[in-house]
Amino acid sequence: YREPHHFDFLRGVLFPAFKAEAKRTGRRRARLWRAGCASGEEPYTIAVEALEALGPGWDLKVLASDIDTEVLSAAAEGIYSMERASPLPDPLLRRYFLRGTGRYAGFVKVRREVKDLVVFRRINLLDDPWPIRTRFDAIFCRNVMIYFDRATQRRLVERFSASLAEGGSLFVGHSESPFGLTDDLEFVRNTIYRKQEGERTWGAPRASMAG
Secondary structure, X not given: OOOHHHHHHHHHHHHHHHHHHHHHHOOOEEEEEEEOOOOOHHHHHHHHHHHHHHOOOOEEEEEEEEOOHHHHHHHHHOEEEHHHHOXXXXXXXXXXXEEOOHHXXXXXXXXXXXXXXXXXXXXXXXXXXXXXXXXXXXXXXOOOHHHOOHHHHHHHHHHHHHHEEEEEEEEEXXXXXXXXXXXXXXXXXXXXXXXXXXXXXXXXXXXXXXX
């Protein structure tokens, strides 16, 4: 929950929109991507929030990617200290994590039903093409683009947009913005942008990226 307002948007806007579409069309499929996932806390948290909001019967996957294979291996284990897991509310900790005993006292492990939703892969965002064929309903890429020059940022934003489904959302960091890099994304609210094409236009009314 490093950016609480992103999770507020998931709970209050995005997941309800998924459910409304499922009711209307029968489509119960969602694909989300956390690029630059590091040690994996956020993709697991996204999966937990999706399980809470959507319930059973969904075809749900969270892609978690990073360039560092060592952190990906650790993330795939799904074992964290209680201190690192403490931002999660107690009901979610009890429901989706196992508490360690013996030499694992003071640690928690992600339960299988959550781990099965998260796919960890090594992806270098500078590689072309990315080894991805699906299109995502939401992409999280926070505090990654700040390390690249303007031309590379433009290319990344264009590729993220191309990887979003119609109406899909891009979540970025406070020091990052697609403004001036692409015309494909519209401003929704602070650090959240949406692909402009198609009919799946949930969230705030249309506004310029400068808003």
